[in-house]
Amino acid sequence: MPPEYRTLEAEDGSEHCLDSGLNDLLAHSDYTPFENNSAECCSVSSEYLCGEPMHILLVEDDSHTAEYAARGFKEAGHEVDVLDNGKDAMVRCLQTNFDVMVIDRMLPGMDGLTMVKSLRASGNKSPVIFLTAVSGVDDRVNGLEAGADDYLTKPFAFSELLARVNALARRPKTSLETTYLQVADLCLDLLTRTARRAEQDIELQSREFTLLDVLMRNEGRVVSRTMLLEQVWDFHFDPKTSVVETHISRLRSKIDKPFPTPLLHTVRNLGYSLHAPR
Numbered sequence: 001m002p003p004e005y006r007t008l009e010a011e012d013g014s015e016h017c018l019d020s021g022l023n024d025l026l027a028h029s030d031y032t033p034f035e036n037n038s039a040e041c042c043s044v045s046s047e048y049l050c051g052e053p054m055h056i057l058l059v060e061d062d063s064h065t066a067e068y069a070a071r072g073f074k075e076a077g078h079e080v081d082v083l084d085n086g087k088d089a090m091v092r093c094l095q096t097n098f099d100v101m102v103i104d105r106m107l108p109g110m111d112g113l114t115m116v117k118s119l120r121a122s123g124n125k126s127p128v129i130f131l132t133a134v135s136g137v138d139d140r141v142n143g144l145e146a147g148a149d150d151y152l153t154k155p156f157a158f159s160e161l162l163a164r165v166n167a168l169a170r171r172p173k174t175s176l177e178t179t180y181l182q183v184a185d186l187c188l189d190l191l192t193r194t195a196r197r198a199e200q201d202i203e204l205q206s207r208e209f210t211l212l213d214v215l216m217r218n219e220g221r222v223v224s225r226t227m228l229l230e231q232v233w234d235f236h237f238d239p240k241t242s243v244v245e246t247h248i249s250r251l252r253s254k255i256d257k258p259f260p261t262p263l264l265h266t267v268r269n270l271g272y273s274l275h276a277p278r
Contacts, residue, residue: 056081070082081098084107094122095271103116103128130150195255224270263275
């Protein structure tokens with residue numbers, strides 16, 4: 001939602017724009033979504049240029065705010081994907097792993113709150129910070145309970161936004177080197193290269209094991225055919241064969257068919273997703 005629009009939350013929790021004609025009025029006022037209105041306000045101090053480069057998703061439908069924040073992240077050495085609606089952003093999240101996601105609450109297509117709830121329900125654990133003009137205490141509580149890790153209100157200083165993003169990225173990962181993967185009752189031991197489901201051993205060929213490894217590491221996310229060709233077969237081109245579909249079918253016959261609940265799902269026109277029952 002562009003920061004220059006005032007909002008009102010109804011009793012049912014929905015948010016609405018007040019008089020859209022305020023846009024013209026505010027366009028000629030001193031209001032800015034940023035705490036410093038100068039053109040240099042997003043220049044990044046050297047003290048923030050630390051750590052590894054990150055891949056950041058920025059979901060913001062106000063072009064000025066999006067350009068301002070994206071420029072600052074890029075100056076800090078990060079890669080930024082910018083989208084202006086929740087629906088497209090949700091699809092991108094299912095296709096790409098982001099280090100941190102910065103999301104507005106009021107978005108066209110799918111609002112930010114619904115988007116974050118859906119991401120968490122799908123198993124996506126990437127850190128999320130809401131960047132929004134919706135600033136009430138209850139709004140902040142609802143945002144955090146929906147699954148966000150942080151909440152920053154507009155107007156904002158980019159230095160604070162970057163510091164919060166860096167703080168989220170510094171959170172320790174669960175393991176530096178994963179040797180054991182588990183999704184529901186399906187287990188994969190990367191050291192012994194063995195697979196089990198419901199305490200039953202599953203015999204996998206080498207390529208099937210690698211395929212399952214990739215899918216389990218992306219639990220809850222959609223893995224595209226192109227990604228599988230690159231990560232499992234090291235193909236950086238389309239071989240124009242059904243090699244992926246054939247191996248998916250064989251893998252499914254081993255990890256799903258003998259059991260009552262399927263874990264491996266085909267996502268039409270997008271790819272495949274391995275996840276626990278929902």
